[in-house]
Amino acid sequence: MRVEILTKSENEDVQKNIISKLRDLVNYKNLEPGDKLPSERMLSEKFGVSRNNVREAIQKLEFFGILKSRPQSGTFIANIGTVAMNGMFDDILRLEDPDFKSLVETRILLELKTVRLASLRRTDEDLKGLRAALDAYNKKVLDGKDAVEEDLLFHLAIAKASKNSTMNTFMLIITPEIITNFEKYHVCDANQSFIGIQEHEDIYEAIKNQDPQSAKEKMKVHFKMLYQYCYNSGGEEDK
Amino acid sequence: MRVEILTKSENEDVQKNIISKLRDLVNYKNLEPGDKLPSERMLSEKFGVSRNNVREAIQKLEFFGILKSRPQSGTFIANIGTVAMNGMFDDILRLEDPDFKSLVETRILLELKTVRLASLRRTDEDLKGLRAALDAYNKKVLDGKDAVEEDLLFHLAIAKASKNSTMNTFMLIITPEIITNFEKYHVCDANQSFIGIQEHEDIYEAIKNQDPQSAKEKMKVHFKMLYQYCYNSGGEEDK
DNA sequence: AAGTTTAAATTGGTTAACCAGATTTGTATT
DNA sequence: AATACAAATCTGGTTAACCAATTTAAACTT
Numbered sequence: 001m002r003v004e005i006l007t008k009s010e011n012e013d014v015q016k017n018i019i020s021k022l023r024d025l026v027n028y029k030n031l032e033p034g035d036k037l038p039s040e041r042m043l044s045e046k047f048g049v050s051r052n053n054v055r056e057a058i059q060k061l062e063f064f065g066i067l068k069s070r071p072q073s074g075t076f077i078a079n080i081g082t083v084a085m086n087g088m089f090d091d092i093l094r095l096e097d098p099d100f101k102s103l104v105e106t107r108i109l110l111e112l113k114t115v116r117l118a119s120l121r122r123t124d125e126d127l128k129g130l131r132a133a134l135d136a137y138n139k140k141v142l143d144g145k146d147a148v149e150e151d152l153l154f155h156l157a158i159a160k161a162s163k164n165s166t167m168n169t170f171m172l173i174i175t176p177e178i179i180t181n182f183e184k185y186h187v188c189d190a191n192q193s194f195i196g197i198q199e200h201e202d203i204y205e206a207i208k209n210q211d212p213q214s215a216k217e218k219m220k221v222h223f224k225m226l227y228q229y230c231y232n233s234g235g236e237e238d239k
Numbered sequence: 240m241r242v243e244i245l246t247k248s249e250n251e252d253v254q255k256n257i258i259s260k261l262r263d264l265v266n267y268k269n270l271e272p273g274d275k276l277p278s279e280r281m282l283s284e285k286f287g288v289s290r291n292n293v294r295e296a297i298q299k300l301e302f303f304g305i306l307k308s309r310p311q312s313g314t315f316i317a318n319i320g321t322v323a324m325n326g327m328f329d330d331i332l333r334l335e336d337p338d339f340k341s342l343v344e345t346r347i348l349l350e351l352k353t354v355r356l357a358s359l360r361r362t363d364e365d366l367k368g369l370r371a372a373l374d375a376y377n378k379k380v381l382d383g384k385d386a387v388e389e390d391l392l393f394h395l396a397i398a399k400a401s402k403n404s405t406m407n408t409f410m411l412i413i414t415p416e417i418i419t420n421f422e423k424y425h426v427c428d429a430n431q432s433f434i435g436i437q438e439h440e441d442i443y444e445a446i447k448n449q450d451p452q453s454a455k456e457k458m459k460v461h462f463k464m465l466y467q468y469c470y471n472s473g474g475e476e477d478k
Numbered sequence: 479a480a481g482t483t484t485a486a487a488t489t490g491g492t493t494a495a496c497c498a499g500a501t502t503t504g505t506a507t508t
Numbered sequence: 509a510a511t512a513c514a515a516a517t518c519t520g521g522t523t524a525a526c527c528a529a530t531t532t533a534a535a536c537t538t
Contacts, residue, residue, distance in 0.1 A: 039519060052492065055520085065415025072499040072519050080418045083375070084388030091395055091411055098405040106405040109352050136322070149323030156330055166337040166345040170409055172330055176304025179319045278489060291522065294490085311489050311529040 014049065016093055018057040021047050023089040026077070033081055036074040037067070064092055100181045103174050108223050110167055110174075111155060112216055117162035119207045119215040126161035127208060133157045134200055141193045148182050151193075154200060161207065187229055196222070253288065255332055257296040260286050262328040265316070272320055275313040276306070303331055339420045342413050347462050349406055349413075350394060351455055356401035358446045358454040365400035366447060372396045373439055380432045387421050390432075393439060400446070426468055435461070 022043075025031075037043070040058070044051040058075055061067040066085050069075045077085065118126070137150035152175050159171040181187075199222040206215035261282075264270075276282070279297070283290040297314055300306040305327050308314045316324065357365070376389035391414055398410040421427060427435075438461040445454035 041519090050493070064411055065419075069520065070500090071521060072497095073501080074519060078415060078419070079422070080415055081388045084391060084415075084418060087372075087388075087392040087395060088411065088414065091399065091407075094399070095408060095411070096404050098408065102403045102405045105403055106409070109348065109406075113348050133326075149320045149326075152323060153326040156326060160330065160333070164341045164344055165335050166341040166413065167348075168330075169334060169337070170345070172303055172327065172334070174405065175327065176317060176319055176323075179323060180304075180317070183318070280489085289523070308490065309530095310491060311527095312531080313489060 014053055015057050015060065018047055018049060018053060019061065019089065020093055022057065022061070023086065023093075026082075027086065031077055031082075033077050033079050033085075035077050037076065039074065061092070064088065098174075098177070100177075103178055103181070104226060104229070107171075107174055107178060108226065110171055111158070111223070112219055114159045114162035114164065114167050114171070115203060115207070115215045115219045116212045117164055117167075118158045119210050119212045121163045122161040122207055122210070126157070130154065130157045130161065130204055130207065134204055137200060138197050141190075141197055144190065146183075147193050147196075148179055151196065151200075152179055158203075158207070187226070192225060253292055254296050254299065257286055257288060257292060258300065258328065259332055261296065261300070262325065262332075265321075266325065270316055270321075272316050272318050272324075274316050276315065278313065300331070303327065337413075337416070339416075342417055342420070343465060343468070346410075346413055346417060347465065349410055350397070350462070351458055353398045353401035353403065353406050353410070354442060354446070354454045354458045355451040356403055356406075357397045358449050358451045360402040361400040361446055361449070365396070369393065369396045369400065369443055369446065373443055376439060377436050380429075380436055383429065385422075386432050386435075387418055387427060390427075390435065390439075391418055397442075397446070426465070431464060 022037075025038075031037070037058075038046070040051050040054050044054045047054065058067055058069060062069060066078050066080060066088050067075055068078050080088075122130075133150065133154040133156075137147050137154055140147040140150050156171060156175060159168045162168065199218065202218040203215060203222060206212075206218050261276075264277075270276070276297075277285070279290050279293050283293045286293065297306055297308060301308060305317050305319060305324050306314055307317050319327075361369075372389065372393040372395075376386050376393055379386040379389050395410060395414060398407045401407065438457065441457040442454060442461060445451075445457050
C-alpha cells in the first residue's frame with residue numbers, strides 16, 4: 001500500500017519535472033504561440049525519460065489548454081502568448097491536491113448559482129428529472145436508509161437544469177470526492193436527512209415556480225449545516 | 240482540417256460507447272462499490288475495441304472519481320453506491336463541450352468569490368505576486384500593446400491568493416479558452432484596457448487592506464463590460 | 479485434513495515496434 | 509532558376525509484446 005503511494009507521487013514528480021523542463025525549453029528557444037515543439041521522441045531523449053512520460057505531460061498541458069497536438073504533424077503552442085504561457089506553467093506546477101474544505105467551499109458557491117440559473121432556465125423535462133431524483137431520495141430516507149448519493153443526484157439534476165455546461169462539469173468533478181468524504185466523516189446523520197426532505201421540496205418548488213430569489217434562499221437554508229461544517233470545524237474566519 | 244474534427248468526434252463517440260457499455264455491464268452484473276471490474280483485456284474483447292480505448296475510458300471515469308485502478312490488481316468501483324454511480328454515468332455521457340457564454344458566466348462567479356477569499360487570506364507573499372502581475376499589465380497597456388494575457392495572469396494570481404485549490408484549478412481550466420475567445424472576438428479594446436489599470440489597482444488595494452466587501456465591489460465594476468458581453472450580446476434573460 | 483509453500487496465471491502499467499498521414503528534401507523537368 | 513513531382517523522413521497515434529506485482533491454484537509438509 002505504502003509503495004503504491006510512493007510510486008504514484010514519484011510519477012507525479014516525474015511529470016512535474018518534465019513540465020518544468022518544457023517551460024525552460026520554450027523560454028530558452030523563445031518559442032511563440034503557434035510554434036512547434038520538438039518531437040516527442042526528441043524530448044524523451046533530451047530529458048532522459050520515456051516517450052510515454054513526455055506524452056502524459058503533453059496531454060496534461062493540453063488539458064489546461066496551453067498545448068495542442070495535431071496527428072502526424074506535431075505539438076504546437078496554443079494561441080496564448082509567451083507571458084500567459086509562462087504564468088500558467090508555474091501555476092500548473094504549483095497546483096496542489098484539493099482538500100475537503102476547499103471542495104465544500106466550491107460546491108456551495110457553485111450550487112447557489114446553479115439553483116438560481118435552474119429556476120430561470122429549467123424546461124419541463126428538467127422538472128421531471130428533478131422530481132424523479134427527489135422521489136428516490138425521499139423513499140430512501142423514509143426507509144431509514146442512507147441517502148447521501150440520492151441527495152447528490154438531486155443536486156446534480158439541478159446543475160443539469162442550469163444549462164451551464166461548465167458548472168455542470170465542475171459539479172461532476174467534485175461530487176465523488178464529496179460523497180466519499182461525507183460517508184467517511186458522517187457529515188449528515190439520519191435526522192438531518194429527514195429535515196432534508198422538506199428542504200429539497202422547497203428548492204424544487206422554487207425552481208418549478210421559476211423564482212430565483214427563493215431558490216437561492218432555500219438552497220442557503222439547505223446548506224446551513226454544511227456551512228457550519230466547513231467554517232466551524234475547519235476553524236476559519238469568513239462568515 | 241475537417242477530417243481531424245471528424246476523427247476526433249469519432250474517437251469521442253467510441254469512448255462514450257464504451258462508457259455506456261460499462262454502465263450496462265455494471266448494472267447487469269449488479270456490481271457494487273469495491274467490486275472488481277473485468278480485466279481490460281477481457282473488456283476490450285467483449286466490446287470489440289482495442290485495449291487502449293478501454294484504458295482511456297477507464298481513465299476518464301477515474302478522473303470523475305467513479306472508478307479506481309490498482310496496479311497488478313484490477314479496476315474497482317469507487318466507494319460510491321450503485322445509484323450515484325448510475326446517475327454519474329449518465330451525466331458524464333450527457334456532458335457537452337462548454338460554450339463561451341458558459342465559460343464567462345462561470346468565470347464571473349468564481350472570481351467574485353476568489354477575490355473575496357483572497358482579501359481575507361492573502362499573505363504578504365501573495366501581495367508581492369499580485370503587485371508584480373499588476374505592474375506587468377500596466378506596462379503593457381501604457382506601451383499601447385495588447386494585455387489580455389497579463390490581465391488574466393493578475394486574475395490567476397488572485398485565485399492563487401484565495402487559498403482554495405479547487406477554485407484555483409477551475410480558473411486554470413477555463414482561462415486558456417477565455418483568452419483565445421477574447422482575442423478572437425476582440426472583447427476588450429485598447430480604451431477598456433486603459434480603464435482596467437485603475438480597476439485593477441482598486442482591486443489590489445482592497446485585497447491589500449483585507450476588505451472583502453470592497454474587493455468584491457471593485458471586481459464587479461471590473462466585470463461590468465464582461466457582464467454586458469455575456470448577457471446582452473448573448474441574448475438571455477437574467478440580470 | 480489443515481496449514482504452508484511454491485508455482486502458474488492474471489492484472490494494470492510500461493516499453494518498443496508499427497502505422498498512416500503530413501512534411502521535408504532531393505531531383506528532374508521546363 | 510523556378511516549378512512540379514516523387515521519394516525519403518519525420519510526426520503523433522495505435523497496436524502488440526513485455527514486465528513486475530499480485531492473486532489464485534496446486535502441491536507439499538506436518
